[in-house]
Amino acid sequence: MRTITIKPKAITHNLNQVKQRAPHSKVLAMVKSNAYGHGVAAVLPALQQADGIGVATLTEALEARQLGWNKTIGLVEGAFSADEWQQAIDHDISCVIHHRPQLEWALQNIPPAGSATRVAWLKYNTGMNRLGFNAEEVLSVAKRLHEAGYQLILATHFANADEREHPLNAMQIQRFSSVLATLQATISPDIQGSFCNSAGVVNFPEHHYNWVRPGIILYGSSPVTDQSAQALDLQPAMDFSAQIIALQTVGANDAVGYGSHWQAQTDTRTALVSVGYGDGYPRVVTGDAYVTVIDADSTQHYRCPVIGRVAMDMIVIDISDAPESLALDSKVILWGDAPRVDEIAGHAGTISYELLCRLSIRPKRVLA
Numbered sequence: 534m535r536t537i538t539i540k541p542k543a544i545t546h547n548l549n550q551v552k553q554r555a556p557h558s559k560v561l562a563m564v565k566s567n568a569y570g571h572g573v574a575a576v577l578p579a580l581q582q583a584d585g586i587g588v589a590t591l592t593e594a595l596e597a598r599q600l601g602w603n604k605t606i607g608l609v610e611g612a613f614s615a616d617e618w619q620q621a622i623d624h625d626i627s628c629v630i631h632h633r634p635q636l637e638w639a640l641q642n643i644p645p646a647g648s649a650t651r652v653a654w655l656k657y658n659t660g661m662n663r664l665g666f667n668a669e670e671v672l673s674v675a676k677r678l679h680e681a682g683y684q685l686i687l688a689t690h691f692a693n694a695d696e697r698e699h700p701l702n703a704m705q706i707q708r709f710s711s712v713l714a715t716l717q718a719t720i721s722p723d724i725q726g727s728f729c730n731s732a733g734v735v736n737f738p739e740h741h742y743n744w745v746r747p748g749i750i751l752y753g754s755s756p757v758t759d760q761s762a763q764a765l766d767l768q769p770a771m772d773f774s775a776q777i778i779a780l781q782t783v784g785a786n787d788a789v790g791y792g793s794h795w796q797a798q799t800d801t802r803t804a805l806v807s808v809g810y811g812d813g814y815p816r817v818v819t820g821d822a823y824v825t826v827i828d829a830d831s832t833q834h835y836r837c838p839v840i841g842r843v844a845m846d847m848i849v850i851d852i853s854d855a856p857e858s859l860a861l862d863s864k865v866i867l868w869g870d871a872p873r874v875d876e877i878a879g880h881a882g883t884i885s886y887e888l889l890c891r892l893s894i895r896p897k898r899v900l901a
């Protein structure tokens with residue numbers, strides 16, 4: 534059976550790793566895109582020690598409220614209309630304000646004192662050039678919001694935090710710290726700051742400010758280019774598995790799968806595994822991708838390469854290294870402890886984030 538097993542204990546462990554790295558900051562745990570594909574309902578109980586959660590859409594925010602999350606919810610792209618702004622107020626959601634229309638909604642419709650929506654995450658564009666006010670406007674916008682009664686958190690986002698030495702990092706840090714200092718000196722010393730995603734938490738410990746916003750690291754994947762998840766002591770929060778549904782021997786020179794893409798050099802024992810791109814396993818993996826087979830009888834583990842094209846419903850693996858006695862219903866780990874999702878993402882020319890987010894509804898979902 535195709536199964537996605539979510540491991541809440543791993544998420545709590547990873548959250549604790551973040552807290553150890555950022556002991557003086559609050560944690561806004563990012564659960565957008567259905568908690569990076571893990572399922573919001575499955576992960577919220579594991580995030581009880583976070584100070585808040587971050588989402589990208591109002592629908593996601595309302596879902597989390599409905600599931601009983603009663604602490605901070607940060608809407609990281611803010612409201613998309615005046616109506617959404619009103620709904621954010623109704624449900625006590627804190628919003629990013631990153632452009633003029635959002636500023637106008639906030640100034641025209643001021644939430645009651647004590648409302649979480651009175652905390653505004655003012656987005657400053659320090660060089661990523663997606664969302665945020667530029668240096669010339671951010672001071673006056675901050676002043677207007679402050680005078681209207683908002684508490685401010687100046688927020689920005691790294692473009693290259695995964696690559697510590699990238700020259701834009703120092704530039705973004707310099708711009709952010711200088712504007713934050715100016716706001717604190719000229720408007721209010723209570724204005725807070727928020728800069729770091731997962732990679733920033735790891736690579737820029739001097740710049741954690743009041744709130745860190747970790748995402749991928751909570752799910753056990755490495756956010757940085759030069760250290761593996763294992764080196765960072767992260768535990769994978771997801772086991773993606775399927776099972777062997779047929780065993781075969783392919784003769785020398787015979788080809789396997791669509792396009793007859795892979796050809797056996799010698800007689801090769803192969804197995805069919807009940808998973809494919811229809812489940813979210815990437816079609817484009819290279820020949821270096823492997824799975825771990827756990828023999829249903831002996832519980833021995835075997836590392837087996839993926840061969841031929843990934844199809845919608847199945848893949849073929851080379852089981853030459855497993856014994857002849859390998860049981861037909863053996864479990865196959867697509868990603869989890871080994872291989873890690875980061876490895877498969879590498880073999881598919883993408884990042885773990887994408888593989889996790891685009892899992893389909895077909896695999897059965899269970900909690901560990």
Ligand SMILES: *Cc1c(COP(=O)(O)O)cnc(C)c1O
Nearest residue numbers: 563609730731732746747748749
């Ligand atoms: C998604 C997101 C994050 C988390 O990024 P990771 O790389 O997953 O840690 C942080 N901040 C904002 C604004 C985001 O949208």
